[in-house]
Amino acid sequence: MFAKLKSLGLFGMDAYVIDVEADISSGLPSFDIVGLPDAAVKESRDRVRAAIKNCGYKFPIGKITINLAPADVKKEGSVYDLPIMIAILMASEQIKSDLDNSVFIGEVSLDGNIRKVNGIIAMAIKARQEGIENFFLPADNANEGSYVDDINIFGIKNIKDLFSHLKGENLLTPTIKREFEREDVSATLDFSDVRGQVVAKKALEVAAAGGHNILLIGPPGSGKSMLAKRFPTILPEMTFEESMDTTKIHSIAGVIDKENPMVTSRPFRAPHHTISATGLAGGGTLPRPGEISLAHNGVLFMDELPEFHRDVMEVMRQPLEDGKITISRVAGTLTYPCSVSLVAAMNPCPCGFFGHPTRSCTCSQKLVSKYLNKVSGPLLDRLDLHIEVPPVDYESLNSAIKEESSETIRARVNRARDIQNERYKGTGITCNARLTPAMLKKYCVMTDEASDLLKASFEALSMSARAYDRLLKVARTIADLEGSANIETQHIAQGIQFRSLDRKYWGE
Ligand SMILES: Nc1ncnc2c1ncn2[C@@H]1O[C@H](COP(=O)(O)OP(=O)(O)O)[C@@H](O)[C@H]1O
Numbered sequence: 001m002f003a004k005l006k007s008l009g010l011f012g013m014d015a016y017v018i019d020v021e022a023d024i025s026s027g028l029p030s031f032d033i034v035g036l037p038d039a040a041v042k043e044s045r046d047r048v049r050a051a052i053k054n055c056g057y058k059f060p061i062g063k064i065t066i067n068l069a070p071a072d073v074k075k076e077g078s079v080y081d082l083p084i085m086i087a088i089l090m091a092s093e094q095i096k097s098d099l100d101n102s103v104f105i106g107e108v109s110l111d112g113n114i115r116k117v118n119g120i121i122a123m124a125i126k127a128r129q130e131g132i133e134n135f136f137l138p139a140d141n142a143n144e145g146s147y148v149d150d151i152n153i154f155g156i157k158n159i160k161d162l163f164s165h166l167k168g169e170n171l172l173t174p175t176i177k178r179e180f181e182r183e184d185v186s187a188t189l190d191f192s193d194v195r196g197q198v199v200a201k202k203a204l205e206v207a208a209a210g211g212h213n214i215l216l217i218g219p220p221g222s223g224k225s226m227l228a229k230r231f232p233t234i235l236p237e238m239t240f241e242e243s244m245d246t247t248k249i250h251s252i253a254g255v256i257d258k259e260n261p262m263v264t265s266r267p268f269r270a271p272h273h274t275i276s277a278t279g280l281a282g283g284g285t286l287p288r289p290g291e292i293s294l295a296h297n298g299v300l301f302m303d304e305l306p307e308f309h310r311d312v313m314e315v316m317r318q319p320l321e322d323g324k325i326t327i328s329r330v331a332g333t334l335t336y337p338c339s340v341s342l343v344a345a346m347n348p349c350p351c352g353f354f355g356h357p358t359r360s361c362t363c364s365q366k367l368v369s370k371y372l373n374k375v376s377g378p379l380l381d382r383l384d385l386h387i388e389v390p391p392v393d394y395e396s397l398n399s400a401i402k403e404e405s406s407e408t409i410r411a412r413v414n415r416a417r418d419i420q421n422e423r424y425k426g427t428g429i430t431c432n433a434r435l436t437p438a439m440l441k442k443y444c445v446m447t448d449e450a451s452d453l454l455k456a457s458f459e460a461l462s463m464s465a466r467a468y469d470r471l472l473k474v475a476r477t478i479a480d481l482e483g484s485a486n487i488e489t490q491h492i493a494q495g496i497q498f499r500s501l502d503r504k505y506w507g508e
């Protein structure tokens with residue numbers, strides 16, 4: 001007897017349909033699965049055999065062959081337990097249903113419970129595209145699938161529930177569709193918590209408004225981490241598309257919340273500096289998105305930047321530029337999106353007090369420069385704004401002045417973003433940080449005075465061509481925040497102020 005049904009697999013961000021075929025013929029009893037990696041085959045076989053018996057069905061006697069097609073793509077073994085089991089029961093005529101319009105996925109435990117799998121959103125989208133009507137998946141994944149329209153999502157707790165549904169005895173009801181809804185962001189973090197730090201706050205506002213990456217340098221305890229954590233609260237709210245894309249990645253990585261799977265506020269990822277290049281960029285034997293992709297459409301915070309491994313800093317260069325990361329596999333290359341705002345923070349030296357107004361640094365000059373030089377040059381180059389975060393003084397900490405709220409700052413950021421969206425309509429970019437060198441001339445028009453100032457600074461500070469480009473983009477954002485069509489002198493001047501640290505510390 002022969003039976004065939006559909007399941008789904010993942011390659012990078014994309015799902016594809018897998019055919020699960022079962023054939024039972026007379027002959028010496030055997031049970032073979034082809035099209036799965038070796039170790040996984042054995043385990044899946046054992047689970048399926050036990051689960052069939054424990055659920056009151058008969059494990060058929062005969063020569064059983066399961067084929068998972070296409071055979072040339074590597075499949076994660078455990079998630080095909082469910083379709084394999086049903087295919088066997090169909091081929092042995094213990095289940096007689098028309099399942100042409102259905103897909104199945106799930107790992108089965110020995111007692112017939114169905115365990116959660118990763119990547120459901122991408123799979124549900126694919127299933128809908130293929131015109132499939134019913135998607136049977138683990139109950140713990142049902143909420144995730146319920147954001148995709150035009151497909152019935154059936155969450156299954158135990159294999160017995162599914163069988164009774166397929167037999168038409170106790171019908172399962174499809175999970176109720178969920179609408180995209182922003183979580184209430186009466187968030188716990190707010191910029192008004194941070195006292196003083198006027199320059200750093202302004203710089204973060206500019207970074208948020210233009211999509212720029214930013215580096216914060218200052219002694220321990222000056223508030224760098226505090227500022228970085230509040231950065232997402234001044235970024236524009238996520239659109240539905242952004243939310244879907246980010247959730248898709250979190251779903252593939254298996255890090256989403258079962259009850260509220262949709263990521264509706266911008267992610268903030270702060271990997272520890274001991275992270276490996278694979279952990280940050282993604283990859284591994286069973287490929288998984290890395291931290292930079294989990295931060296997609298949000299913020300990647302690299303605290304203690306010089307402590308990160310050199311190869312981690314190197315691997316980030318291209319993705320930061322492209323907004324996506326490509327991983328080479330035997331079966332081909334796969335791509336994960338990673339459009340992030342990078343916020344990096346560091347002490348100016350190992351003891352942390354180099355350049356401190358009142359405390360003295362105990363590091364030798366050589367040690368200081370060795371520490372600073374741990375930051376890879378090309379990465380430093382991709383950080384548009386370099387800001388000093390000085391220690392807060394007593395007066396600022398205790399002043400009665402009410403600090404600006406995140407909401408107020410975000411309103412200005414949104415206005416500047418609107419201007420950019422309008423200006424870059426149809427160009428393929430949405431913010432100033434992504435301006436190509438060819439676009440700079442067209443979109444960064446300076447007044448004569450501004451142009452003179454830039455020329456004078458270029459020579460006086462012996463700027464590199466790249467630094468010049470970065471400065472222009474930042475000045476463009478500062479002008480947008482003020483609603484100014486042209487870039488004026490004060491915008492250039494502020495841009496220079498926001499990018500002087502590389503000279504102070506690294507002596508560009
Ligand atoms: N500007 C500030 N306003 C209010 N509290 C601050 C400020 N700067 C630092 N602090 C306090 O100091 C603590 C340490 O700050 P933190 O952000 O961890 O410093 P850093 O990351 O620069 O070492 C914060 O949790 C906060 O309580």
Ligand SMILES: [Mg+2]
Pocket residue numbers: 224225226303
């Ligand atoms: Mg810190």
